[in-house]
Amino acid sequence: MKNRGRTKPKKNQWADHYTQKARDENYPARSVYKLMEIQKRFQVIKKGASVLDLGCAPGSWLIHAAELTGPSGRAVGIDLKPVDAALPPNAIAHTGDIFEMESTLGEAVGQDYDAVISDMAPATTGRKDIDAARSFALCEAALRVACGLLADGGNFVCKIFQGAEFKQFENQVKSRFTSHKIFKPDSCRKSSKEIYIIGLGKK
Ligand SMILES: C[S@@+](CC[C@H](N)C(=O)[O-])C[C@H]1O[C@@H](n2cnc3c(N)ncnc32)[C@H](O)[C@@H]1O
Structure with missing residues (x-):
């Protein structure tokens, strides 16, 4: 069928806009705009803070977290994959599996981080129940790390694929933080099941 006058199909407009913007602004992934929206709404990362970024590759959250803390703070990332992007001097990336590293991290x-942020996501299978269960396992690992390595009063950001385990995870975050929020950034794909749980003020 002919594309009558439209230069690009509508379904690709989201990807085109944020991908191009990330390219123009020198971030390795468009996911940086999700962190920007989270930060604008909840101020999870303060100037001079130390930030632990779980699932940091290809590096856009890590770079932006380092920008937010400024040179007096630091951002430390962990991912299964190495980060090839050039990082600011106050950021560092380690390669490893959170499940293997969590007890000795x-x-x-x-320790005593001011913020733990997790954008970890499993390799998807197309089966929503399996993908959500794997996302939940990553979230529980992220929360264990946050509870162990956050200073009192520290903040937690965690991506989760919505599924049967969502409420259970929300309750776990609720019990460990003074307050918690559920937030879907506008820059998430509308069709995506991902959402962010934000824990403010570790008890
Ligand atoms: C959506 S990407 C993160 C994008 C990143 N926030 C950015 O802005 O560049 C999700 C990441 O989670 C990582 N990941 C998945 N399982 C992991 C695990 N078990 N340990 C560490 N990282 C993991 C993946 O390798 C992937 O790079």
Whole structure:
């Protein structure tokens, strides 16, 4: 069928806009705009803070977290994949699996973080129940890390694929933080099941 006058199909407009914007602004992934929206709404990262970024590749949250903390703060990332992007001097990326590293992570990256942010996502299978269960397992690992390595009063951001386990995870976050919020940034694909749980003020 002919494309009558439209230069691009509508369904690709979201990807085109944020992908191009990330390219123009020198971020390795468009996901940076999700962190920007979260930060604008909840101010999870303060100037001078130390931030632990779980699932940091290809590096856009890590770079932006380092920008938000400024040179007096630091951003430390962990991912299964190495980060190839050039990082600011106050950011560093480690390669590894959170499930294998979580019990000894404090020895490798230090403790008393002001914010733990997790954008970790499993490789998707197309089966929504399986993908949500795997996302939940990553979220529980992220929360264990946050509870172990956050300073009192620290903040937590965690991506989760909505599914049967969502409420259970929300309750876990609720019990460990003074307040919690559920937030879907406008820059998320509308069709995506991902959503962010934000824990403010670790108890
Ligand atoms: C959506 S990407 C993160 C994008 C990143 N926030 C950015 O802005 O560049 C999700 C990441 O989670 C990572 N990940 C998935 N399972 C992991 C695990 N078990 N341990 C560490 N990282 C994991 C993936 O390798 C992937 O790079």
